């Protein structure tokens with residue numbers, strides 16, 4: 261746990277208030293993550309895992325505390341700069357894949373490049389290349405509904421990587437998949453980390469899977485960090 | 496995002512929901528189509544009126560009367576050197592005589608200047624009689640290009656004992672071939688106010704129409720030529736059917752009509768011209784000719800002056816048509832708002848994805864605004880096509896009926912290029928305005944909520 265990690269989370273707190281009821285989803289979390297690490301996050305339902313990930317991904321803003329990524333305090337960024345941060349630094353995958361149903365696999369993968377001002381030909385080229393990297397070169401023109409869950413998640417992984425982000429955030433990416441497919445996906449993430457030097461934060465209920473592939477394991481309980489153990493040291 | 500990407504993206508999304516796009520665009524097509532139709536109709540009417548005015552050269556005429564108070568009366572007073580009851584006796588008043596007419600013809604841009612003088616008369620040719628207004632016109636004017644000859648020629652001189660008649664009068668006198676009338680004798684019976692003792696006695700003791708203080712004089716003329724019915728008119732030409740030269744007319748006792756005031760003048764006193772019509776070669780010169788006429792102390796009236804009033808009327812008409820057309824536009828824009836709100840609800844998760852992969856609020860809003868604008872563009876283009884098609888059908892039908900009545904074909908609608916362009920532009924503008932509220936909602940979607948798995 262080095263204090264000058266690639267990702268530095270300090271006293272991060274998120275309070276949701278709906279009417280008179282206040283829910284503390286995240287409570288004074290302090291976490292440091294080194295560059296190129298694969299960090300697993302686990303915890304019971306409602307422990308604040310997704311909240312942490314949304315704050316890390318710049319989709320939400322904290323109630324207190326701050327987050328630094330590399331040399332930028334992202335909790336200080338404006339709305340537009342947060343969008344740019346998501347665009348160029350973060351790639352996200354979700355339990356429910358979140359592919360656009362009317363777009364083919366290639367179009368889904370190429371979609372983020374639309375906002376990055378990349379010309380159409382280059383968009384298609386990069387998307388095709390990434391689909392090959394996740395082993396779906398033959399399925400580029402299929403719609404999400406024509407793909408299996410595992411294949412859809414691989415398309416989502418390709419989409420998350422198309423803008424060449426430094427950090428990949430995965431919120432229960434295997435939640436909708438059987439154990440064999442789950443293992444394939446996590447293995448793929450592990451390989452990507454090794455090949456591309458990605459920093460990965462992955463939320464999962466399956467601790468065994470995390471213990472097999474992750475470098476570190478963070479356990480959340482009631483919005484607080486219960487434990488942060490190192491499974492593997494840096495190579 | 497590049498502009499071409501916005502367009503391509505918008506087009507792809509609209510194409511995906513063909514039925515909804517067609518229905519929404521259909522609303523815009525009808526709204527914009529009816530608006531353009533209304534405007535095209537307004538433009539058509541205005542163009543027809545202006546064309547008609549230009550064709551009749553109504554804008555080319557200036558009516559000239561002497562200045563000050565009683566108009567023709569003051570001119571006459573000066574001629575007869577009667578003491579004026581009030582005012583400066585040395586006041587210079589232009590007199591509308593032949594010298595002045597000649598002078599007016601010299602003004603740059605003036606094509607012709609002729610006195611405006613008509614008198615009522617009974618015309619007899621053979622056994623048929625017709626009542627009409629006879630106009631006094633110089634032989635010069637009669638021989639000019641202003642006249643469209645049907646047969647014969649203009650009268651030889653201003654003193655010739657000849658007339659020119661219109662083909663329509665001849666028809667009423669039962670002569671169908673204009674050539675047949677040339678050279679024939681015609682009788683003009685004038686009506687004169689008569690306040691002689693004899694006549695007064697008749698008024699007191701007579702019966703029927705004999706009680707009116709009028710008497711008749713009969714003059715004989717030869718028909719020199721036949722022309723198309725026309726008016727040597729001022730701004731609003733009264734069409735005349737018979738024309739006599741001034742020399743011959745001077746010798747006739749008649750009731751001269753140039754204005755209402757003339758009804759109260761005794762014929763002997765009508766020595767000068769009470770009004771003169773000046774025809775200007777080009778409408779562009781009307782204002783300068785008017786100015787130089789007024790410098791000479793004359794009072795002028797030109798329909799050109801009324802053009803501004805007329806245009807105000809046209810603007811009011813346009814506004815009225817616009818107000819009606821706006822109803823359709825209002826309905827169409829509600830349709831757009833509805834479609835956009837629906838589309839945004841459907842693509843709620845997609846908006847979440849857009850934001851997760853780095854779209855700014857502005858990117859999201861612009862993506863949907865382009866869709867909205869595209870509906871406007873399609874609606875505008877097809878609306879224009881619809882307006883054109885509808886106006887074509889209406890034109891054919893109305894002209895079909897009118898043709899049976901012998902009315903020539905009239906284009907009731909006019910589609911000037913600026914109307915077409917601004918119609919499409921307006922359609923896009925309205926669609927963008929209608930898109931503001933839904934697209935702002937899209938931009939404000941919270942990605943955390945949108946992406947939460949269900």
Ligand SMILES: Nc1ncnc2c1ncn2[C@@H]1O[C@H](COP(=O)(O)OP(=O)(O)OP(=O)(O)O)[C@@H](O)[C@H]1O
Nearest residue numbers: 276278283284285304305306307308309310311312
């Ligand atoms: N928008 C919200 N408004 C109010 N409360 C919220 C909101 N989002 C999350 N919460 C609450 O915050 C707490 C943490 O939620 P979070 O989604 O981070 O849990 P989680 O660890 O991801 O759970 P799960 O494993 O079920 O996904 C929960 O008690 C949840 O009810």
Ligand SMILES: [Mg+2]
Nearest residue numbers: 309310311431
């Ligand atoms: Mg969660």
